[in-house]
Amino acid sequence: MQWLNVILQGVLIGGLYAMFAAGLSLIFGVMRLVNIAHGDLIVLAAYVSLMVTQSLGVGPLTSLLLVVPVMALVGYLLQRLLLNRTLGDDLLPPLLVTFGLSIIIQNGLLELFTADSRKLQAGAIEVHTVQLVQGVWIGVLPLIQFIVAVAVVAGLQLLFYRTALGRAFRATSDDQAVAQLMGLDTRHIFAMAMALSLAVVAIAGVFLAVRANFDPAIGPARLIFGFEAVIIGGLGSMWGTLLGGIILGVSQAIGAQIDPGWQLLAGHIVFLVILALRPQGLFPKVSG
């Protein structure tokens, strides 16, 4: 029963990792851009939510109504004004620029909010639990977080395969020059992809900040979790990314159960084992 509990908690936290990963996977898929600042943008979203909750007096989940559009706008402008200029045949310039962006965001947040740990208060819902089976209780908030993660992944999957925007994303990913011949402004398509990525980042950031303490320096570790979930699941598959997040979460939970010091190590080891045995990930996109 204790192990069932451990695995369940791991699955629930895996949903959060999947949300870290989904935005990362989306922009890599569409424009081959590896966003080193992804984790710091998650933390930025947490601080935006902190400001919204403090100034408007609303709860963190309600603040999403404002944080998601704000972050999406940040994403659109970031891509349009900065990152589009770095894209080309060379993968290095966007890598360096987002690395610089990561440092700027971390230090900017440090200046504005100091290094103090913060947490978003969601109120009574934080301690509500439901009993799943005899002796196994799960928190309502982690459950909501997991359901939202599944909904985000399902929503992205639908958007990619059932809408004109998704079609434009896939076409641009296949062949930028021909996408332009179809009348698609690839600069706009890329900016839309980044906006979508940061909308997901906003949701992930708020749930992260409700779940645990955050400070300006925790971004890079979230980036690593996101990368690991993407690679375990296989690039280009949204459901694979969800599974990647769950595998990472469960590995960490089991590691922590054996010895609290092994939590992160266990996650990294499982990631490395999967990378060694199946470098394409568990569910790679079927190549055309």
Place this chain on the structure above:
Amino acid sequence: MPDALLEVRGIDAFYGDFQALFGVSLTIEAGQVAAVIGANGAGKSTLLKSIAGLMRPQHGDIRFDGASITGLSAFEVVAHGIALVPEGRRLFPSLTVEENLLIGGQSRRGGPWSLTRVYQLFPALEERRRLPATALSGGQQQMAAIGRALMSNPRLLLCDEISLGLAPIVIRDIYSQLPKIVGEGLSLIIVEQDIVQALKAANRVYCLQEGRVALEGAARELTRDAIAAAYFGV
């Protein structure tokens, strides 16, 4: 002189330091089919890419329907009504056949061409509309690429080497559909290495040689010897 639909005036185009086009001029009137022929590396594809906005000519002017389109991006040129069927077809492998066609209509220009009309023109595509574009044969891929370009309802269609790598019977099949396309009021520029095919389809011929127009004239007035001379530069 009747109003020209497309007027290319003295364009120079470069790949880095290499100059691919030297002062090339070309005029197409509405409803006309022009063939651009020439040996490998003569600049045929470069000319089409410059018109379609995939390359920016360094000198010269391109006017379409009275407005200058020089230096516009490819997605803006499409909105003016010029569509390119790229060399090697270049369908989107992650999209189904139907999605490839739909994305061609993304620019939402009005006109006679729709999914239904494209399927009427190429019935083989309708049977396979749910398949990935990569599952089509070479000829069907070429039909899909032409259909995809038609979906934007262009007034000028640029076809780059549509016979490349296809069996003669398939080439004949595809070329037999071109009059139907022109019948809808389109103008066509065909780039071909297959001179016989190009001369049969076209009213007007431009022969490029090393980036310059070596010969131009009405298709029926040019002699084989003149074309051979312009083609090989002998």
